[in-house]
Amino acid sequence: MKPFDLSQLSRAHEVRFSSDEPADEKLPWPQFTVADLNFFYGSHQALRGIDLIVPNKRVMAFIGPSGCGKTTLLRTFNRMNETIPGTRVEGSIRLGDKDLFSFPATRLRRVVGMVFQKPSPFPKSIFDNVAYGLRLDPSIRRNEIADKVEQSLRRAALWDEVKDKLHQSANGISGGQQQRLCIARALAVEPEVLLLDEPCSALDPISTAKIEDLLFEIKNLCTIVIVTHNMLQAARVADYVGFFLNGELVELNRAKQIFQNPEMQQTQDYITGRFG
Amino acid sequence: MANTVLATPEVPFESRGLDKKQTWWERLRKGDEVVHLITLAGGWSILVITGLLVQHLWVYSRLSRHAFGWHFLVDSTWDPVNGVFGAWPFVYGTVVTSLLALAISIPIGLGAAIFLAELAPRKLSNALTFLIELLAAVPSVIYGLIGIFLLIPVLFNVVPYFQKYFGWLPIFNGTFYGVSYFSASIVLSIMVVPFIISISREVLISVPVSQREAMMALGATKWDVTWRAVVPYARQGIMGSIFLSLARALGETMAVTMVIGNVAQVSTSLMAPGYTIAAVIANEFTEATGDLYLHALIELGLVLFVVTMIFNALARLLMLTMKGHEVVG
Numbered sequence: 001m002k003p004f005d006l007s008q009l010s011r012a013h014e015v016r017f018s019s020d021e022p023a024d025e026k027l028p029w030p031q032f033t034v035a036d037l038n039f040f041y042g043s044h045q046a047l048r049g050i051d052l053i054v055p056n057k058r059v060m061a062f063i064g065p066s067g068c069g070k071t072t073l074l075r076t077f078n079r080m081n082e083t084i085p086g087t088r089v090e091g092s093i094r095l096g097d098k099d100l101f102s103f104p105a106t107r108l109r110r111v112v113g114m115v116f117q118k119p120s121p122f123p124k125s126i127f128d129n130v131a132y133g134l135r136l137d138p139s140i141r142r143n144e145i146a147d148k149v150e151q152s153l154r155r156a157a158l159w160d161e162v163k164d165k166l167h168q169s170a171n172g173i174s175g176g177q178q179q180r181l182c183i184a185r186a187l188a189v190e191p192e193v194l195l196l197d198e199p200c201s202a203l204d205p206i207s208t209a210k211i212e213d214l215l216f217e218i219k220n221l222c223t224i225v226i227v228t229h230n231m232l233q234a235a236r237v238a239d240y241v242g243f244f245l246n247g248e249l250v251e252l253n254r255a256k257q258i259f260q261n262p263e264m265q266q267t268q269d270y271i272t273g274r275f276g
Numbered sequence: 277m278a279n280t281v282l283a284t285p286e287v288p289f290e291s292r293g294l295d296k297k298q299t300w301w302e303r304l305r306k307g308d309e310v311v312h313l314i315t316l317a318g319g320w321s322i323l324v325i326t327g328l329l330v331q332h333l334w335v336y337s338r339l340s341r342h343a344f345g346w347h348f349l350v351d352s353t354w355d356p357v358n359g360v361f362g363a364w365p366f367v368y369g370t371v372v373t374s375l376l377a378l379a380i381s382i383p384i385g386l387g388a389a390i391f392l393a394e395l396a397p398r399k400l401s402n403a404l405t406f407l408i409e410l411l412a413a414v415p416s417v418i419y420g421l422i423g424i425f426l427l428i429p430v431l432f433n434v435v436p437y438f439q440k441y442f443g444w445l446p447i448f449n450g451t452f453y454g455v456s457y458f459s460a461s462i463v464l465s466i467m468v469v470p471f472i473i474s475i476s477r478e479v480l481i482s483v484p485v486s487q488r489e490a491m492m493a494l495g496a497t498k499w500d501v502t503w504r505a506v507v508p509y510a511r512q513g514i515m516g517s518i519f520l521s522l523a524r525a526l527g528e529t530m531a532v533t534m535v536i537g538n539v540a541q542v543s544t545s546l547m548a549p550g551y552t553i554a555a556v557i558a559n560e561f562t563e564a565t566g567d568l569y570l571h572a573l574i575e576l577g578l579v580l581f582v583v584t585m586i587f588n589a590l591a592r593l594l595m596l597t598m599k600g601h602e603v604v605g
Contacts, residue, residue: 080489110495120486123509132504133494182490189494 061238113191119178156184176207337575377464385472393480420534455537479513
């Protein structure tokens, strides 16, 4: 897979540069290539002609008001929407250079991990929570599991806080720690992509800051796509930001451009708080 | 800000009656006190009824208790003619049939509950659940009749094969007369399986979507999601359904007495006839001549109460140890 130019990020959206940035920046290969994607819940169309590239090892954020389709798109990347009856996808998504829908869904979800809005630890010990995904794979040997659990907890910046209580209940730690535990659980199976669906919306500012810090660390390990309602968060963590409205991708650009000098009037209105 | 004058309320608080103390009667009419009283009475009535029950059983079993003491529990003789009474065959029969019934009904009930909650289309699931709950309402005498006229003839054809291949096991020894611990256990298991299915299905359905999705996002198959995320999360509720079934099996009278054979003996073979506490009380209560006989039967009731208590306590203990990492609330 070849590196590509920033201008190819989306066919429909021109990526612009401010004067102090190199205009010919090359991106690593595309992680996801979405082309003309439509999504339906029954007769309701949730996504309309989405067209974008998610670059590998970068952080892309989706923003937009509730019901704009950003979460739907996120859940299409690991095909979680398939579990909802009556849904339908049109168009194509490529993972690397392969059709996303050609993989078995269960195997795809080990490559494309996901963290949800509400911390959802299993009612087990902290250790077992992280080991859950590892134990699903019979090729991972039992004696490797403890090492991998520690590695994942370190990556999720949780190890120092929980190393003395690994065998206590995961329900006993704070909400912020639970969410980092869920990130560790997702990282344990070494995914290529991590999808985060409003991971901080139920957390206090300090826990949020910790999660944002760890996103900076793990973006060297995997591609991150994050849906957020918090525009400051998008500005802090994302390299690229897509603004969605009514199921359409209104604008896709570098984070700096979107927040400082958006091209579309709707984006301007949304980020300045005139609606949404 | 120092110059700001706080507005005084136009109507003084006193005139709105805020400072007036409510009388007991007024609070009663507002509802809070009524609800409190009614629920309190409900709570106490359970304690009072249980207390009276135990007191009654204790007082009216005194002749038997004084005559046999602790020996009553371990003695296997039940001889009303000579006035010698021992509870062991009945305790044994009650415990064996109930546990065997659970051993049969737990896998069936749990399997059916998982199918109805996780795999079946919701419409089919609702229809089947309605039928299953209907089963729970069938009178036990009907199950007894089914046991006699349907189950036992079938067992007469099946049991010889068991005995042919597993006859070396003591539990399949001896002559099979149709009525037996085994027949009673099967009838009991059919009777309790609707409880397990209905309650377990309910708790499985109420497992949050977030748990299922979290599991799916790790690349789990549908079965992994069910078995490793949904069932463990619903474990407490499932255990609850099993305890309820156990309590019902221990106390079941009519259906058991129709198929167990009503022979006061202790036998390691499940194919042999036996007796249970509830069955002997029902059968012999009307013909209990003499106070000692009557008191012995009432003491059996006391023993059944204690056995049920012990099983419930053990079950709670089991749940506490199994709970392990779970946090309540």
